[in-house]
Amino acid sequence: MSWESLPVELHITIFTILLEDYNREDLSAFAFTTVSRKWQDFFEPIFFRRNNARFTRAVCKLLDILARGNHTPYDQGITLQLSAHSPSDYRHKYRDFRMGDKYPYITKEDLVDKGEFHRKHRDLSIKYVQDTHPEVVSHQYMAYQPPEMDRFRSTEPLRFDFRKPLFRWSDIVPGSVDTQRVLPKVNIVKALVIRRQFYRNISSDALAKLLRGSFLCLETLRDERWLASNYFSKRLCSPENVIDALPAKLQRLHIYQDADSDFSLPRVHSMASAESMRKFATLSGLKELSIAPDTDGWGFLVDFLPIVRRPLDTLPVFKLRRLALDCATLREPEVSFEKLVLVRTLRAAAAAASRMPRLETMELWRATPSSATLFRYSTKNLESKITWRINWKHARGDQLWQGKLRKD
Template identity: 30%
Template sequence: MGCWARLPAEIRLMVLENVAEDYRYKSEPHARAGYAIVCQEWRAFFEPRNFQRLVLDQDRISDFELFLGRESPRSHRQEYVRHVVLRIRLGEYTCAVCKSKEDGRTVRRNNMAFSNAVWNLLIILSRWNPGHKGLTLELGAYSPSDSKHTFKDFRLEPNYPYQVPKDLDKRFESYKLRIREVGQLGLDSTSNDPYHGWVGGLQEASSVGLGAKQRIMGTLSLATNRRGFSALPRVEFVTGLLIRRQLYRAFSGKALARLLSESFPCLRRFRHEGWRNVDPSIQLRSEKDYECLILQSLPNTLRTLHVFEDSNKLLHSQHPPKAPNMSLGRALSRSSRFLETLSVAFLVDAEDFLTEFWPTKPLPTNVLPWENLRRLALTSRLLHPSRMARGDLGNLLVAAGRAASFMPKLVSMEIWNGGEGNACIFRYRNAAGERPRIILSTNWGSHVELDYDVIQCWANMPRHGQHLIAEVIPLPLRRNVMRTYAHIIHHLKLRYDVLDPISHYQVYWENEQLRLEEKAARARHRHELILS
């Protein structure tokens, strides 16, 4: 340490910065904690980084209070915390029940685990210094058994390595390592697990029963009250709420509504990535609850809202998703006028969001504008070559232009869709120092054009001053290799509004894995033909 002290302060800081930057998911898990006890100087440097993001389950909440509680001499650490991940660990299960829906007793036990964890954490946070600069709470729930039966997803495992964007590697090294470990995507018979639908490292959607899907996609609800509280504890410095697609299990719309309205009155950012339920009745009830949340529970401090409803071929017979909820789309349109950024994928359709601006209707005279909206991303089933010939696509883009005239600060809008063989993006861009432009990008062929009415609608906005550029640009996505929406997200300018960076990384890999599985299936089929 004597040699260290003789180094110039600038050199010491550079060394510490390099040590901190080199810390990745492959590092020794507790190494950075050890750096903080080297000396007082190292502690002052590493402690804020060590406590910046904390991952908890229900068993660690008491330690969380011990190390950061109000009465603790270490309470100064509270100001370091910017991101708390509450990952509720549910009970394990065996092969005796892995193919069946959770029974009532299991549901009640899971709800109690969720409720206790949320209440206990919020009670602790409510005692913190109210002058905290702002914290993001991330919620997730899983059972350690979820990755051991029918769904052997790498991202469901407790030791999933990619936790923050700096962990991500372009070569998918951990995914490839995991594939080699379990023998997937090969023809090795040792990777067989026929009871759970795995043969030769591959899994067919037809082998996955409804009960197994329902178990892994269970919905958690909050208990009505606890410890004499009539409402959830109020935590004004929670400014972000994050739920990522990594885990299948959902939180009920009523539970989220209570968190938004009772606990987080100063929320500014809400990202909700969920999975469409495989049970249509549960999905319908969930959408009704979500509509109530949209209409009644969004705090007026909210400025950024990202909603993504996911689906895949393994879980859903209808893929891409079913028809979006019309009333939910209209409710979101009415309740989003105070936002600065809005992205909604698949849960609602741009057609319903823009219904009051449809060109076949007279423009309403009492429109409440989106005064602060700068970025908007929506999906629509009308972005399909069959809809272009019928005029539906043109009507949608005219409606988008009419709505944009009530968005005076709009910089970027993207309406997009993608699926089996089909990819389309409509993009509007009006950034400072650039000429405004609209672009239609598809993989439909050379016959695609922007309607004259669409161009005129967008060009006639006063803020464009007749300088609008209208372009049609092909998307470099071959129709015969298009499988899911994942192909197109990489081409979106607003892709990190559509999906969290880690979620985008997962989607990109899963799409690549799908391609490799199809390739392996074709190889296996040829192998079987040769043997026969």
């Protein structure tokens, strides 16, 4: 007998009993979603959006505490690491061994065969599910499918939500989201780090609000948010949406938006973010910039390509000292055109370096499961050095240093 086949009077009776039983501390509101598909469709958005209210309260409380140190004579400031996760994220299905409390550190011996290390611990986690939850069928501890990825990582990235709760179990009220509340300024935070420790993402709008309202003295930003599991969330977490909110005092910007084969969309390189960061670098006192691997650093060099290059004295000047870009064009050329693109990319890098009078190190790199490429330009005590490392199967790297490239 299904829920839909029951009379309306019985629906109301069951619902009333559940509401009365919910006053018990040992009953989770998520039990409502197991009654039927209709209940699941109704309650799940409420529970997922409740995370925004919890995130908002936690961050605001943290900011209030940190703001008490605004007048503390501590010139170096502090580094704040910000992340979010739910303990129940990986209790009900396949337990990724990398997220377990007892996950061991990778030793030097493990690195000899990282694939075997991964398979070993994956098998252990599968065995754990089979031993402790024999009712779980095989597909539930294998790789996630798109709907399961959304459920695991939440339908949307976390954002600020200052609304008052309508129900004790909802934490939200109908209507538009009020995100205009002024956050306290926190002068003591000089570095903000969002590591890849957990899979729950924080939206770029929330991060931008923190940068505009609280972290005005920020000097370092390291953004390592995971690539989203759906295209809607990917837009909400785009690093490009944070560029306009970066504080004027920022000196170091590191962006590493990685993908996980089980929990992320297929990687599609974009140049838009790199172009936006190049424009920001010309207008600020940025000293260090690294972009990888979802953003194609080729967008940073586009104005310096020989085919579109203006006279060097008309190109922008950067204050950068260290620059690292992941360039999709740095791969083993299979046809003559790809070799031409690779050479022009390196020439564009040389032209860009000439507009960075304080440059100490520039790195262009590309890594795939089968190959790796590294181009590094460094200078110290007025002496310049170029490092070129590849592990290509067929093409010889020294062939690139012929002709005009050698002259540049």
